[in-house]
Amino acid sequence: MKKFIKLAWRNIWRNWRRTILTSLAVAFGMISIIFTYSYIEGVSESIYRTLIETELGHVKIVSREFLRLERVMPREQLVYNAQSIEDGISSLPGISTMTERIKFRLILSSEDENEPALGIGINPEQEKNLFDLRKYLIQGSYFQESPAEILIGDGLAKKLGVGLGDELLAVTSDINYSTYALTFTVTGIFKSGFTFMDKNFIYLSIEKAQEMLDCDGAAHEILLLLDDAGTAADISSEILTFLKESGLDDTLTAVPWQDNFFLTYMPLASVVMGSILLIIMLIAALVILNTMLMAVVERTHEIGVIKSMGMRNGGIVALILVEATYIGLLGVFIGGLIGSGLSILAQNTGLNFTRMMEKMEFEIAFFSPIIYPKFTFGILLGAAVFCLTTTLFAAIYPARKASRMEPVEALRTSMK
Amino acid sequence: MNKVALFLLVISITLTCGKAGEDLTAEEILAMRDKNMVFDTAYSEIDMIITIGKRVVEKKLTSYTEGTEKSFIEFLSPARDRGTKMLKTGKVLKIYFPSAERVMRLSGHMLRQSMMGSDFSYEDLTETAEELRKEYNVKLLGEEVFAAAQCYVLELESKIENKTYFFIKIWVDKERYIGSKVEFYAKSGKLLKVLAVEDIKSFKNRYYPTKVTMEDKLRKNSKTEMIIKRIEFDILIPQGTFTERNLMRK
Amino acid sequence: MSIAKLENVHKVYHIGKVDFPALRGISFSIEEGEFLSIAGPSGSGKTTILNLLGCLDKPSKGKIFLDEKDITALPTAKLADVRRKNIGFVFQTFNLIPVLTAMENVEFPLILEGQHEAKERQRVTEDILTEVGLKDFLHRRPNEMSGGQQQRVAVARALVKKPKLVLADEPTANLDSVTGEEILQLMLELNQKTSTTFIFSTHDKMVMDFARRLIKLRDGKIESDQKVNKK
Ligand SMILES: Nc1ncnc2c1ncn2[C@@H]1O[C@H](COP(=O)(O)OP(=O)(O)OP(=O)(O)O)[C@@H](O)[C@H]1O
Ligand SMILES: [Mg+2]
Numbered sequence: 001m002k003k004f005i006k007l008a009w010r011n012i013w014r015n016w017r018r019t020i021l022t023s024l025a026v027a028f029g030m031i032s033i034i035f036t037y038s039y040i041e042g043v044s045e046s047i048y049r050t051l052i053e054t055e056l057g058h059v060k061i062v063s064r065e066f067l068r069l070e071r072v073m074p075r076e077q078l079v080y081n082a083q084s085i086e087d088g089i090s091s092l093p094g095i096s097t098m099t100e101r102i103k104f105r106l107i108l109s110s111e112d113e114n115e116p117a118l119g120i121g122i123n124p125e126q127e128k129n130l131f132d133l134r135k136y137l138i139q140g141s142y143f144q145e146s147p148a149e150i151l152i153g154d155g156l157a158k159k160l161g162v163g164l165g166d167e168l169l170a171v172t173s174d175i176n177y178s179t180y181a182l183t184f185t186v187t188g189i190f191k192s193g194f195t196f197m198d199k200n201f202i203y204l205s206i207e208k209a210q211e212m213l214d215c216d217g218a219a220h221e222i223l224l225l226l227d228d229a230g231t232a233a234d235i236s237s238e239i240l241t242f243l244k245e246s247g248l249d250d251t252l253t254a255v256p257w258q259d260n261f262f263l264t265y266m267p268l269a270s271v272v273m274g275s276i277l278l279i280i281m282l283i284a285a286l287v288i289l290n291t292m293l294m295a296v297v298e299r300t301h302e303i304g305v306i307k308s309m310g311m312r313n314g315g316i317v318a319l320i321l322v323e324a325t326y327i328g329l330l331g332v333f334i335g336g337l338i339g340s341g342l343s344i345l346a347q348n349t350g351l352n353f354t355r356m357m358e359k360m361e362f363e364i365a366f367f368s369p370i371i372y373p374k375f376t377f378g379i380l381l382g383a384a385v386f387c388l389t390t391t392l393f394a395a396i397y398p399a400r401k402a403s404r405m406e407p408v409e410a411l412r413t414s415m416k
Numbered sequence: 417m418n419k420v421a422l423f424l425l426v427i428s429i430t431l432t433c434g435k436a437g438e439d440l441t442a443e444e445i446l447a448m449r450d451k452n453m454v455f456d457t458a459y460s461e462i463d464m465i466i467t468i469g470k471r472v473v474e475k476k477l478t479s480y481t482e483g484t485e486k487s488f489i490e491f492l493s494p495a496r497d498r499g500t501k502m503l504k505t506g507k508v509l510k511i512y513f514p515s516a517e518r519v520m521r522l523s524g525h526m527l528r529q530s531m532m533g534s535d536f537s538y539e540d541l542t543e544t545a546e547e548l549r550k551e552y553n554v555k556l557l558g559e560e561v562f563a564a565a566q567c568y569v570l571e572l573e574s575k576i577e578n579k580t581y582f583f584i585k586i587w588v589d590k591e592r593y594i595g596s597k598v599e600f601y602a603k604s605g606k607l608l609k610v611l612a613v614e615d616i617k618s619f620k621n622r623y624y625p626t627k628v629t630m631e632d633k634l635r636k637n638s639k640t641e642m643i644i645k646r647i648e649f650d651i652l653i654p655q656g657t658f659t660e661r662n663l664m665r666k
Numbered sequence: 667m668s669i670a671k672l673e674n675v676h677k678v679y680h681i682g683k684v685d686f687p688a689l690r691g692i693s694f695s696i697e698e699g700e701f702l703s704i705a706g707p708s709g710s711g712k713t714t715i716l717n718l719l720g721c722l723d724k725p726s727k728g729k730i731f732l733d734e735k736d737i738t739a740l741p742t743a744k745l746a747d748v749r750r751k752n753i754g755f756v757f758q759t760f761n762l763i764p765v766l767t768a769m770e771n772v773e774f775p776l777i778l779e780g781q782h783e784a785k786e787r788q789r790v791t792e793d794i795l796t797e798v799g800l801k802d803f804l805h806r807r808p809n810e811m812s813g814g815q816q817q818r819v820a821v822a823r824a825l826v827k828k829p830k831l832v833l834a835d836e837p838t839a840n841l842d843s844v845t846g847e848e849i850l851q852l853m854l855e856l857n858q859k860t861s862t863t864f865i866f867s868t869h870d871k872m873v874m875d876f877a878r879r880l881i882k883l884r885d886g887k888i889e890s891d892q893k894v895n896k897k
Pocket of ligand 2: 712713714835
């Protein structure tokens with residue numbers, strides 16, 4: 001292979017326009033791959049983070065039924081002895097926070113409007129260690145001990161036509177199917193950027209939520225925040241063992257965050273994007289194939305000369321592959337530079353989809369309107385390997401074609 | 417003479433009386449019933465039994481009705497529901513919650529919510545037979561035997577696009593002109609709810625369904641029975657019953 | 667000792683369904699150090715013979731020996747090895763690799779051989795280029811040189827690996843007569859100095875005069891084969 005390094009390098013510059021164009025095709029593939037995967041990485045990281053903060057915790061202790069019917073949120077599926085469970089597992093290493101939540105559907109009624117909403121009853125002190133709503137508050141303040149406080153998403157506040165200090169009537173069906181209502185005062189308005197949350201969520205104290213559902217002392221979920229997210233599965237299984245052995249409540253289960261349906265959906269997104277990239281790479285491969293084929297056909301006579309000097313067929317294959325590799329490397333270099341640059345730029349400024357998302361009728365839960373792509377060296381490396389492999393594969397056919405030329409025939413072909 | 421929706425749309429459309437006639441058109445069959453809704457006012461005591469899976473919840477309520485426009489309901493039990501009152505005037509429903517000491521006004525799409533945890537929606541409660549006839553086209557599908565009685569099968573199709581129940585199918589008993597079963601469908605053809613009349617009593621000059629069961633097919637293993645324990649027709653309703661003041665009375 | 671030998675060699679080309687016999691029973695033997703010219707009119711089979719001797723093609727019938735070894739039935743890869751080690755080509759159209767300098771073109775066969783250190787390779791290359799009179803043109807690319815200079819580079823390239831046999835197919839056909847003579851003079855000198863065997867084809871009377879042995883072809887057969895005695 002060493003033998004052809006100089007020759008191959010000189011050869012690719014014989015038609016420099018074509019070489020540049022071809023390497024730009026590779027570069028384009030490279031840029032697409034880097035950017036797309038940085039984007040996917042950024043989206044999934046943002047989704048993971050948000051999901052953990054708002055939905056999953058690192059570990060969630062919940063009734064199996066509540067988990068199974070998550071969409072319906074069966075309000076009567078409660079964790080009754082949350083305190084004993086928390087006491088029991090507090091000795092497990094690596095748990096940094098435990099917080100309880102109640103989740104229920106309710107109707108909010110202002111002077112002129114009624115809107116369905118999702119109520120989250122929280123323990124404000126513990127909750128802020130897991131999900132710090134304070135960072136999203138645009139008006140008012142976090143819970144301040146007065147029981148009838150309510151924090152409301154800005155979209156929902158707009159729909160209801162309420163502002164700070166306004167009163168809201170909240171109506172829900174309790175665990176016994178009785179209808180119960182309480183009035184609250186809006187003391188804070190948050191804007192998380194997650195349209196679904198901002199248009200549907202309210203936060204209230206867990207005591208008030210318990211009163212509304214008629215379930216004193218109970219919660220729907222205990223969420224744990226761990227020192228190391230990676231230990232979630234281990235801690236979950238230890239909690240399961242504890243639940244079983246203590247005999248506290250056998251309807252409960254502990255779920256590590258990785259088990260979520262949303263997260264299993266993420267690889268699918270990668271597959272979809274992957275197939276788009278595959279098409280881009282296919283085009284790049286065709287450009288390479290075409291270029292190398294042209295190069296081979298143009299140089300038929302010369303290949304005859306080289307063969308007459310005793311170069312074996314394998315040598316010819318190697319020569320053409322080295323040429324393709326140069327072009328590929330050039331593309332990888334250019335594309336890697338631009339792709340990484342763009343991704344890092346986007347990572348710092350963020351891609352703002354707010355306008356687009358506002359126009360959308362449906363809402364994607366937990367899809368932040370500002371995406372910060374996340375560039376990693378691994379992505380660059382993966383993209384480079386993939387692009388080079390593609391280049392080499394595309395060059396195999398031209399290389400074999402060149403190597404199989406009969407020297408006599410090749411020499412008879414007129415020179416260019 | 418008022419055509420009365422009584423208390424529930426679903427009861428109103430099952431109500432029918434009068435003579436049997438052969439070869440009636442669909443409109444005539446439907447009209448028979450409305451024409452014969454011959455009371456101005458009614459008072460009833462009702463048990464509502466909600467069954468969800470293994471859970472059974474019983475609620476007691478009383479109801480005053482005047483014409484198609486007005487009704488007033490008060491829940492007596494269980495404890496957390498006691499004192500909850502509803503006032504329906506026209507298309508607007510007001511609910512008073514004693515725990516919050518507030519009145520909530522429900523209208524529009526909010527009326528599609530479940531009423532007090534039952535299989536009935538508030539909308540089921542406020543829609544009148546009159547509106548039904550205005551907003552649907554009626555078609556006679558044929559005859560069928562249902563619950564050992566020969567029935568006309570009517571199909572109602574909404575004239576309006578975004579109606580919750582786009583199609584309604586009613587089985588009308590040929591003998592007594594009582595709707596014995598009603599099915600409610602979405603525009604997609606999905607079955608949403610099924611109402612069955614399980615008991616009919618005859619009063620002085622009318623038949624009246626006294627036990628109906630509603631099943632919301634979108635809720636799993638769920639049904640709500642509505643049993644009329646007592647009903648009095650054409651009584652004198654106290655002045656000021658259908659007012660907001662009455663709603664908020666302790 | 668015979669360095670190359672053809673035994674009743676036939677070559678038939680297939681053009682569509684028609685068979686065209688280009689060589690019809692050629693036999694001759696070449697001794698080491700000969701300076702031999704194959705002459706004949708166009709189409710008489712000169713190139714065909716050189717291709718067969720150069721292991722670029724295989725005969726339809728008959729046998730070819732190089733160094734007393736039968737190479738007729740060798741597989742393609744082995745033929746390439748024989749060419750690399752034993753045969754140097756000089757072409758009518760020079761056929762230098764356009765992207766390489768004179769030095770690099772001459773060096774290329776050595777690189778292919780893979781026997782020499784880079785330093786030694788360069789020394790050998792420079793020596794031979796000096797010998798063909800191109801000391802000052804080492805770093806010129808082919809398109810920066812005259813035809814005669816290019817052919818000198820080609821001769822150097824054919825000789826650099828010290829092959830047993832140099833095959834030159836009408837090496838002067840693309841050169842004016844003065845330059846052509848210079849090239850032949852050069853080849854003759856090299857032949858005498860290194861005793862490398864040269865076989866060149868031509869239909870030019872002047873070129874034939876340089877030969878020490880002349881084989882005349884006509885219609886794929888040897889018309890005459892004679893030694894030419896020079897002073
Ligand atoms: N690949 C081929 N296919 C068909 N015919 C061929 C092929 N190569 C050579 N021939 C024919 O064989 C004959 C001998 O060809 P060759 O090239 O050996 O002649 P030549 O003596 O070198 O002629 P020239 O002086 O024109 O170079 C010619 O008639 C030629 O047309
Ligand atoms: Mg020829």
